[in-house]
Amino acid sequence: MLFAATDNHSRFELGLARDMNTTRRTFIKTAAAASLLATVTPTFAAERERKNKGVIFKSNKGGGIGGTKGEMVATLQKYKSLGFDGLEGGIPNIKDLQALKEAIREVDFPVHGVVDGVHWQERLSSPDPKVRDIGREALIAAIKGCHEIGGSAVLLVPGRVTGDDENHDHVWHRSIEQIRQVLPYASKYGIRVLIENVWNGFCESPDQYRDYIDAIGSTWVGAYFDIGNVRKFGKPEDWIRVLGQRIVKLDVKDWGAQNGFCRLGEGDVDWPAVREALAEIGYTGWATREGGDKSLEDTAQLMDELLDL
Secondary structure (H helix, E strand, O other): OHHHHHHHHHHHHHHHHHOOOOOHHHHHHHHHHHHHHHHHHHHHHOOOOOOOEOOEEEEEEEEOOOOOHHHHHHHHHHHHHOOOOEEEEEEOOOOOHHHHHHHHHHHOOOEEEEEEOOOOOOOOOOOOHHHHHHHHHHHHHHHHHHHHOOOOEEEEOOOOOOEOOEOHHHHHHHHHHHHHHHHHHHHHHOOEEEEEOOOOOOOOOHHHHHHHHHHHOOOOEEEEEEOOHHHHOOOHHHHHHHHHHHEEEEEEOEEEOOOEEEOOOOOOOOHHHHHHHHHHOOOOEEEEEOOOOOOHHHHHHHHHHHHOO
């Protein structure tokens, strides 16, 4: 109907140019056609139905979120006004958990989880047992803090391959030993420990990543899958299918061989293929942007488009 209305309108305009003595009847017909065009065009241009709206929830890394309660309220309000569903914080970056808890309640806007802020330095895979102890206690503190602000999971990097004294096997076995000691706290506080895939020389294939999580053998441990981080090693959609329902949360990045980490949609990630794979595994949960685009408004719009939110 839209194109028919447009053609009729165009033919009339041509006729009007040839004959300046337009009759009242012709004018009325033209007005009716224009009215029909105005009615149909918004329908034609309307945004398509978003399949993942209400299924995948849009978030961003919030870090410390703010020092004072007033700053926290302002931060949460800003993200809420842009259409985000929540934020992710970091511990110990968040200095006043009680203030954040009050800000969350006041704005009615969740901080869905936290990042373990010491996992790169006080690694669970360190060759020094004292460092491993510090890392384990920091993870327990992050679990307790996440529970206090109403979150659901702590993001954890389990270690780093650094050489002979911290190789792949060391990261595997040392970190699993430490994580298992933390599981009673995860169970008590209802907080999951989610392992992120990063550029740490560890589990650089989807099969290894899957088997590592399975080796821990707990429902309290899952995958925090970073879409952009794996593009260097393979296709995210392939990893998603291998990991399946082990994936509990998503980090949202883009990466390209020519431009590295970049604005969403400008790297080598095949976003339609990612959406298809997520649909196949029945994914529902948080998707958190890590990194920056042109602006927060730009990030919100890109996530809506690329993830069909």
